[in-house]
Amino acid sequence: MSRLGDYPLSYLAADGTRADHILPLMYYLLSVAIIVCVIIAALLWVGVRRHRDTGLAPDIREVAVIRGVPAVSWIGWGVGISSVPILVGLVWTMVALGSTYGPPRDPALTLDVTGHQWWWEVRYDSPDPSQQFLTANEIHIPVGEPVLVRLHGGDVIHSFWVPKLTGKTDTIPGQVNIAWMQADHPGRYRGQCTEYCGFQHAHMAFEVVAEPRADFDRWRAAQLAPAPAPTTPAEQRGRALIEYRCGLCHQVRGTLAAAITAPDLTHLASRRMLAAGTLLNNPGNLSGWIENPQQVKPEALMPNQFLSAAELSDARAYLETLK
Numbered sequence: 001m002s003r004l005g006d007y008p009l010s011y012l013a014a015d016g017t018r019a020d021h022i023l024p025l026m027y028y029l030l031s032v033a034i035i036v037c038v039i040i041a042a043l044l045w046v047g048v049r050r051h052r053d054t055g056l057a058p059d060i061r062e063v064a065v066i067r068g069v070p071a072v073s074w075i076g077w078g079v080g081i082s083s084v085p086i087l088v089g090l091v092w093t094m095v096a097l098g099s100t101y102g103p104p105r106d107p108a109l110t111l112d113v114t115g116h117q118w119w120w121e122v123r124y125d126s127p128d129p130s131q132q133f134l135t136a137n138e139i140h141i142p143v144g145e146p147v148l149v150r151l152h153g154g155d156v157i158h159s160f161w162v163p164k165l166t167g168k169t170d171t172i173p174g175q176v177n178i179a180w181m182q183a184d185h186p187g188r189y190r191g192q193c194t195e196y197c198g199f200q201h202a203h204m205a206f207e208v209v210a211e212p213r214a215d216f217d218r219w220r221a222a223q224l225a226p227a228p229a230p231t232t233p234a235e236q237r238g239r240a241l242i243e244y245r246c247g248l249c250h251q252v253r254g255t256l257a258a259a260i261t262a263p264d265l266t267h268l269a270s271r272r273m274l275a276a277g278t279l280l281n282n283p284g285n286l287s288g289w290i291e292n293p294q295q296v297k298p299e300a301l302m303p304n305q306f307l308s309a310a311e312l313s314d315a316r317a318y319l320e321t322l323k
Contacts, residue, residue, distance in 0.1 A: 008190035015189065015210075016165035017146070017182040021099040025092050032085045100167065103180045108145035115151070115158030115171040117197060118204040118300060119263055119276040124220070125150075133223050134251070136263030138271045140209045142216040143186050151177040159195035162208050168194050183210030190277070199299040205277025226254025227266050227322055238318025241311055249302075252322065262302065269323040275300075287316050 014023040112123040122135050141147045151160055153173035161168040166181035183189065193204040211219070230236040239255060246265070247257030253266045271281055275297055279285040288295070291312055293302040307315065 010163065014164060015183060015185050015187065016162075017184060018100050018166045018180065019164055020184075021096045022167060025089075025096045028092065029089055032089065036082070103148050103178050104146035104182075106146075107148035107180065108142060110148045110150070111139065112150045112152060113139075113160060113171070114154045115160065115193060115197070115204075116154040117156065118193070118200040118297065120160075120204070120206045121154070121263070124223075131224065133253075133266075134260070134264040135223060135267065136271075137206045137273065137276045138209065139191075139206060140211065140216055140219050141181070141183060142213045143183055143210045145213070146180055146182045149179040149181065151179060156197050157195050158193045158197050158204070160191065161194045162189050162191040164189050165208060170195055181208070183208070186210050186212065188272075192277075200297045203276060203278045203297050205273075207273060207277065222270070222323075223267055227252045229254075230318055230321065232317070234314050234317040235321055236318075238314035238316070241307075241315050242318060245305065245307075245315075265319065265322060267322055269320050283316060283320070286319060287312055290315055290319075 012023075014020045110125040112125055114121040114123075120137050122137075122139055124131075124133050124135070126132050149160070149166075149169075151169055151171040153171040153175065155173065157173070158171045159168050160171060160179060162181060165183055166179055169177050169179040171177065187210055189208040189210065191206045191208055193201060195201075197204065230239050239252075242250075242252060242265070243256040246252075247255070247259060249259050249262035250265045251258055251260055253264075257265070269281070273279065274281045274285055274289050275293070278296060279289060290305055291307055292304050293300055294304050305312075
């Protein structure tokens with residue numbers, strides 16, 4: 001049987017250092033809130049039951065408050081007792097904020113993440129320009145190492161959230177916000193935009209892939225490479241079609257497609273998902289997304305392509321080589 005923490009966007013489990021500081025506090029505050037609600041409900045039930053049983057229903061607006069009587073002393077006891085968990089929660093919140101707020105002093109990796117309607121652009125930063133590259137909607141990080149995330153807003157306000165690794169931070173146009181995350185265990189962690197940003201807000205997801213350092217280094221080396229050359233006539237026709245039809249918005253490094261207003265397609269076939277987490281990346285979904293994106297994500301900026309069957313087959317044949 002699945003646990004609540006097993007669901008992709010569950011915040012009831014933590015797999016990262018930053019989330020580890022937040023999760024116990026969340027459980028404590030939730031427990032206090034539940035206990036308070038239960039006590040209030042019980043007191044109300046007792047009061048209603050007592051009045052019903054005795055037949056008394058005085059107009060309380062005409063009853064003066066007299067200090068010193070038992071009913072009033074309950075207020076003092078209630079305030080005194082409730083102040084203890086509130087004070088504990090306040091101190092604990094300050095400690096958690098201090099542990100999670102600041103970015104790591106020496107991050108193993110720095111990312112520039114930009115929220116667009118409705119996809120995520122990810123730039124891997126490096127002091128060496130030759131080691132920088134772009135990808136989209138899938139973030140790879142090494143396990144057990146802190147990652148600095150600089151957040152940018154590409155159009156409207158979005159919010160970056162990976163519940164099992166880090167809290168929510170907004171991406172605001174004209175402003176750079178700082179977040180960080182660290183995965184303590186290998187795995188795939190789903191992230192989501194949590195600030196309503198338009199019609200396809202719910203279809204603006206991404207994945208964080210945490211993997212051992214050796215696997216991450218191999219992935220990064222593969223991402224730095226340009227797109228492989230086509231080897232079949234269908235792939236050659238597909239590349240020409242992508243350059244002519246898709247290169248006005250997309251980039252495929254090593255080809256004439258060099259625009260950066262839409263997701264980088266250089267290694268599209270290596271990603272598990274399409275359309276910002278909307279579709280699994282398989283031949284059928286890839287064909288449907290190329291041909292008719294408005295059916296999948298209405299009002300997305302990608303227009304329907306109206307390709308012939310032969311053109312669609314060639315385009316897919318080439319895109320499937322971009323690993």
